[in-house]
Amino acid sequence: MRTVVAWTDRPRDHPGAKNIVYDIAFKPDGTQLVAAVGMRVLVYDAVDGDLLHSLKGHKEAVYCVAYSRDGKRFASGGADKQVIIWTHKAEGILKYAHTEPIQALAYNPATHQLASATHSDFGLWSAEAKSVPKHKLPARACCLSWTTDGQYLALGLFNGTVSIRDRTRPEVEKVRIDRGAPVWSLAWNPSREEAYDVLAVACWDQTLSFYQVSGRQVGRDKDLGADPCCVSYFSNGEYVVVGGSDQAASLWTKDGVKLTEIGKVDDWAWCCRPRPRHNFVAVGSNDGTITMFQLQFNTVHGLYQDRYAYRDYMTDVIVQHLMTDEKVRIKCRDYVKKISVYKDRLAVQLPERVLIYDLAHPDDANDMSYRPCERINRSLECNLLVVTSAHVILCHERTLQALDYQGSLLREWVMEATIRYIKVIGGDRGREGLLVGLESGAVVKLFVDNPFPMQLIKQETAVRCLDLSPSRRRLAVVDEHATVMVYNLDTGALEMTEKHANSVAWNTELDDMLCFSGSGTLSIKTADFPLHQQKLQGFVVGFKGSKIFCLHYVEMKTVDVPQSASLYQYLEKKDFAAAYKIACLGVTDTDWRQLGMEALLALETTVARQAFVRVKDLRFIDLCRTVEAQRRQPGHDDNQIIADILAYQGRYPEAARLFTKMGKVERAIQMYTDLHQWDEARQLSGAAGLGPRSDLDKRQ
Numbered sequence: 001m002r003t004v005v006a007w008t009d010r011p012r013d014h015p016g017a018k019n020i021v022y023d024i025a026f027k028p029d030g031t032q033l034v035a036a037v038g039m040r041v042l043v044y045d046a047v048d049g050d051l052l053h054s055l056k057g058h059k060e061a062v063y064c065v066a067y068s069r070d071g072k073r074f075a076s077g078g079a080d081k082q083v084i085i086w087t088h089k090a091e092g093i094l095k096y097a098h099t100e101p102i103q104a105l106a107y108n109p110a111t112h113q114l115a116s117a118t119h120s121d122f123g124l125w126s127a128e129a130k131s132v133p134k135h136k137l138p139a140r141a142c143c144l145s146w147t148t149d150g151q152y153l154a155l156g157l158f159n160g161t162v163s164i165r166d167r168t169r170p171e172v173e174k175v176r177i178d179r180g181a182p183v184w185s186l187a188w189n190p191s192r193e194e195a196y197d198v199l200a201v202a203c204w205d206q207t208l209s210f211y212q213v214s215g216r217q218v219g220r221d222k223d224l225g226a227d228p229c230c231v232s233y234f235s236n237g238e239y240v241v242v243g244g245s246d247q248a249a250s251l252w253t254k255d256g257v258k259l260t261e262i263g264k265v266d267d268w269a270w271c272c273r274p275r276p277r278h279n280f281v282a283v284g285s286n287d288g289t290i291t292m293f294q295l296q297f298n299t300v301h302g303l304y305q306d307r308y309a310y311r312d313y314m315t316d317v318i319v320q321h322l323m324t325d326e327k328v329r330i331k332c333r334d335y336v337k338k339i340s341v342y343k344d345r346l347a348v349q350l351p352e353r354v355l356i357y358d359l360a361h362p363d364d365a366n367d368m369s370y371r372p373c374e375r376i377n378r379s380l381e382c383n384l385l386v387v388t389s390a391h392v393i394l395c396h397e398r399t400l401q402a403l404d405y406q407g408s409l410l411r412e413w414v415m416e417a418t419i420r421y422i423k424v425i426g427g428d429r430g431r432e433g434l435l436v437g438l439e440s441g442a443v444v445k446l447f448v449d450n451p452f453p454m455q456l457i458k459q460e461t462a463v464r465c466l467d468l469s470p471s472r473r474r475l476a477v478v479d480e481h482a483t484v485m486v487y488n489l490d491t492g493a494l495e496m497t498e499k500h501a502n503s504v505a506w507n508t509e510l511d512d513m514l515c516f517s518g519s520g521t522l523s524i525k526t527a528d529f530p531l532h533q534q535k536l537q538g539f540v541v542g543f544k545g546s547k548i549f550c551l552h553y554v555e556m557k558t559v560d561v562p563q564s565a566s567l568y569q570y571l572e573k574k575d576f577a578a579a580y581k582i583a584c585l586g587v588t589d590t591d592w593r594q595l596g597m598e599a600l601l602a603l604e605t606t607v608a609r610q611a612f613v614r615v616k617d618l619r620f621i622d623l624c625r626t627v628e629a630q631r632r633q634p635g636h637d638d639n640q641i642i643a644d645i646l647a648y649q650g651r652y653p654e655a656a657r658l659f660t661k662m663g664k665v666e667r668a669i670q671m672y673t674d675l676h677q678w679d680e681a682r683q684l685s686g687a688a689g690l691g692p693r694s695d696l697d698k699r700q
Helices: 564-572 576-586 589-601 605-614 618-631 638-648 652-661 665-674 678-687 694-699
Strands: 002-009 021-026 032-037 040-045 051-055 062-067 073-078 082-087 092-097 104-107 114-117 121-125 134-136 141-146 152-157 161-166 169-178 183-188 198-203 207-212 228-233 239-244 248-253 258-264 269-274 280-285 290-296 301-304 307-312 316-321 327-331 338-342 345-349 354-359 370-376 384-387 392-396 399-403 409-414 419-426 433-438 442-447 454-458 463-468 474-479 484-488 494-498 503-506 513-518 521-526 532-535 539-544 547-552 555-560
Touching (some): 002 258, 032 062, 032 280, 040 062, 073 104, 073 114, 161 183, 161 198, 183 228, 239 269, 258 280, 307 338, 316 345, 345 384, 384 419, 392 419, 419 463, 463 503, 494 521, 513 539, 564 576, 564 589, 576 589, 589 605, 589 618, 589 638, 605 618, 618 638, 638 652, 638 665, 652 665, 665 678
Parallel strands (some): 021 062, 021 269, 062 104, 228 269, 301 338, 503 539
Antiparallel strands (some): 002 290, 032 040, 040 051, 082 092, 104 114, 121 134, 152 161, 183 198, 248 258, 269 280, 280 290, 301 307, 307 316, 316 327, 338 345, 345 354, 354 370, 384 392, 392 399, 399 409, 419 433, 433 442, 442 454, 463 474, 474 484, 484 494, 503 513, 513 521, 521 532, 539 547, 547 555
């Protein structure tokens, strides 16, 4: 994951108060950002950072802002002890006061009731009530948050306690949580899919902790290493953002696992809020700067044949069997940086270690029981990670390193240019081969037990993607100009070039078939036949039988590809062995029957019998045996056998013509009379110059 600054703004100072961004709130649809800056309430366009309104309702510094769940109004409060209600059009409609400066505001997501807290009390405003009831607090309130259902209100106090109140009896403290240090920020998880409500609490003992409504702590305290000033959930409840005295905003999981730093600012980060429904985080700092960071979540995944492993929620790994669609989740409880899968092995790189898993039953092609087997207790930095049966391969720009499962460096290779692509091509255990594509255009093959790499081909453009055919005799390469090229590794010749490709994959079950994707199109190339194309969004990452595996954004899709077109192309060429291989990838019963019929006419009885076995046609299976027996007889006539096959298939005119061509008109007439097709028999007799046939009349 990486972050970029989408926009930033530092409003100019106004007389009376220093510009400090104490609080930020988003409109629920994510279109507007409201900020408490100095003595003003600023309203921004959340997309591009344009300042829409600068509101001057407060006479002293504004400390807090909050937006209602329905997006119709927002509120602001500050040192002037006033709370102002604004419409979404930035029009002030109501004001009420406390006896102390306003420290925090929070709208009830269910009732739209507004909670406001000060040094000594908190109040609950609603549009229906004529007054604002206020309730005493034992210490200064620092923060407020409602549960998603609006039933409970949590208040974080400066004396180190969290007070949870029921909406129906706010004057009574339902639950008290003692933290021992000022509770500067807290927030309830907004997800409705959680089994119970969870409260994230950020204290100035530099910890982040989680609690249930009952006050029971969930997990242990998480050390932040700095004083937190704000904690806030993403709208889906999966991630937490924390900002504070370390002048940074950091991303955590909902379970309290630190993932990464979102961005640095030049002073304390007083507030940080994720933009609803978007991967953006706004940070307000002590120097008056508002910065909008965009989070770009990279796809972390690995693929080997029909096993696809990918990162989920940043700390979990899901392994999916693409043929059965079975999935298994592996909880790593740490930030997953890289994933690699190979046969029965799975490698997961975490910040401080690499975990190696194997399958409990490696001989079972559908086994998904992954279990930990090895670990490398080191922090490893690399651009790419590859696992084999006994090694972990690390890529650093131009360098490849082979480590054993204990983390010891066994071998190192230095390439001529930056490595762009790595693929494991199999081999004996501990002696696997790798294909390495370089920025210089070279493709290199090496073996993990051999220090000497071998250059296979060298082209002018950088390698973007590559794949090796099952026979290892042909190499497909996609370059940086989106061109796919197929090389014959025996001769070095360039056999095919096609444009508009972003990825390529050979069919692992057929050496003469590959596919590539690009420009919204899937193209399938079989032997020297024309391309078969269909619409497809995403990147092709695998091809097995009649199934193509395509990655579209973060979702892996399995696309069933009909093989009928390729089958009939081979039938036209009378290549029945290749046609049978194609049919085995997946065709209809009609296609199998057609293959059997065509092969039988060509006297390819082995292929014909296998095809009829597929459709369980016993009549034609018996015919295949009969034909084989006839052909074993000395002096047999293949043309007569073919004519009999045509008649058996119901193609009587063709059979009659072939009998006539062989000079066996009587055989053709006999066929028609057996079928009681008297007119055809007489017509054939007349055409052959045999004259009137009284025997036909008698038989009729």
